[in-house]
Amino acid sequence: MTERIERELWLPTTPEDVWDAVTRDGWLADHVCLDLQPGGDASFESDGRVRNGWIEDVSAPERLTFWWAEDDEPASRVELRIDAHGDSTRLRVVETRPLEMLDLVGMPLPGAGGASYGPALVAA
């Protein structure tokens, strides 16, 4: 038992192709809107289910870390790591819900409008 979800996938393609596939519409959600810069807004919509969040860290085509939450649910943090190994590219996904850390910092959980205080969490 752990508080993390971790997944890994090897793909016979380039990191650039994987980056393109994971950031475009139809993967993280049907409609994905990402302002790809630290602190940038992120929104994800699938079948009327909307998640909002913000970008913690981005370095195309190898690293994307963001937070997302639906309504007033606690946010979770998603890390996507893409790295090339020879002809293959590995995609690693880690989703965590670090509630205790958020409690310690005393910050409201990033829900709607999270971008306004998101970066403060990173600094803390």
Add this chain to the structure above:
Amino acid sequence: MTPASSDDRAGKVFGALSDPTRRALLAAIAEHPAATATELASHLPISRQAVLKHLGALTDAGLLDRTRSGREVRYRFTPGPLSDAVDWMTAVGAEWDERLAVLRRRLGGPDGGRSASGSPRRRSPH
């Protein structure tokens, strides 16, 4: 129960279970229902004092039910909160499994179909 309180409890459960000693303790309680701290310490390579500390964390997370009998406190495993945590893990895990399956189909993983990229090397994660 609101989703928020359910999620908050899941966070406590994760915290309580992040420690391997507490996981071993929980397994010992499941195996020896209504055990006392002293009895549990005899099953584990840690002191009664340490057992008491960990029992406190597990009780806070709602994973244990305490009943007093005479001078002793007996502990029982209450798996309810665990299912909240497991529900979250299961739901989020299933979402990622589905996304990765989509990606494999699109970009041609082991079962996927991008023959144009030649003969991809099959790499296993381990």
